[in-house]
Amino acid sequence: MEIIVASSVGVLTAGGVYLILRLRTFPVILGLALLSYAVNVFLFASGRLAINMSPILSKYGDATYTDPLPQALVLTAIVISFGMTAVLVMIALGAFLEAEDDRIDLDLVGEDDINGEDAGK
Numbered sequence: 286m287e288i289i290v291a292s293s294v295g296v297l298t299a300g301g302v303y304l305i306l307r308l309r310t311f312p313v314i315l316g317l318a319l320l321s322y323a324v325n326v327f328l329f330a331s332g333r334l335a336i337n338m339s340p341i342l343s344k345y346g347d348a349t350y351t352d353p354l355p356q357a358l359v360l361t362a363i364v365i366s367f368g369m370t371a372v373l374v375m376i377a378l379g380a381f382l383e384a385e386d387d388r389i390d391l392d393l394v395g396e397d398d399i400n401g402e403d404a405g406k
Contacts, residue, residue, distance in 0.1 A: 287330075290326065290330045291330075293326060294323050294326050294327050294330070297319050297320070297322050297323035297326065298319075298320065298323045300316070300319050301316045301317065301318075301319035301320035301322075301323060302316065302320070303316070304316025304319060305317065305320070308388055308389050309387050309388060309389065310377040310380065310381070310387045310389060311377070311387060313373075313377075313389070314370065314373050314374060314377060317369070317370070317373065318366070318370055321362065321366035321369075321370075324362060325359050325362050325363060325366075328355050328358045328359050328362060329355055329356070329359045330355075331355050332352035332353075332354065332355030332356065333352065
C-alpha cells in the first residue's frame with residue numbers, strides 16, 4: 286500500500302513539474318493543481334495509512350486510532366489550493382484578454398533562439 290501511495294505522489298509531482306515548465310498559462314495552472322494534489326496525498330499519508338480504524342477514538346477504549354491532524358491539514362490545503370487556482374485563472378484570463386495570447390514570454394530567450402536560428406546572424 287505504501288509503494289502505491291509513494292508512486293502516486295511521485296507521478297503527480299513529475300506531471301506537475303512538467304506542466305509548470307510549459308510556455309502556456311493553462312498547462313501551468315494544471316501543473317500547480319497537480320502539485321497541490323501531490324502535497325495533499327503526501328500530507329494525508331503522513332498520518333499513517335490505517336485500515337479499519339476509528340477516526341478519533343474507539344468506543345471500547347482501544348488506543349488504536351488514526352491521527353486527525355493530517356486530515357485537518359489536507360482539508361485546509363484543499364481550500365487554499367482552490368482559492369489560489371481561482372486567483373491564477375483570473376490572472377491568466379486577464380492576461381489573455383489583454384494580450385490576446387496565452388503564451389509566456391521569457392526575456393532570457395530571444396525569438397531567434399526559439400526558432401532554432403542563430404541570434405548573431
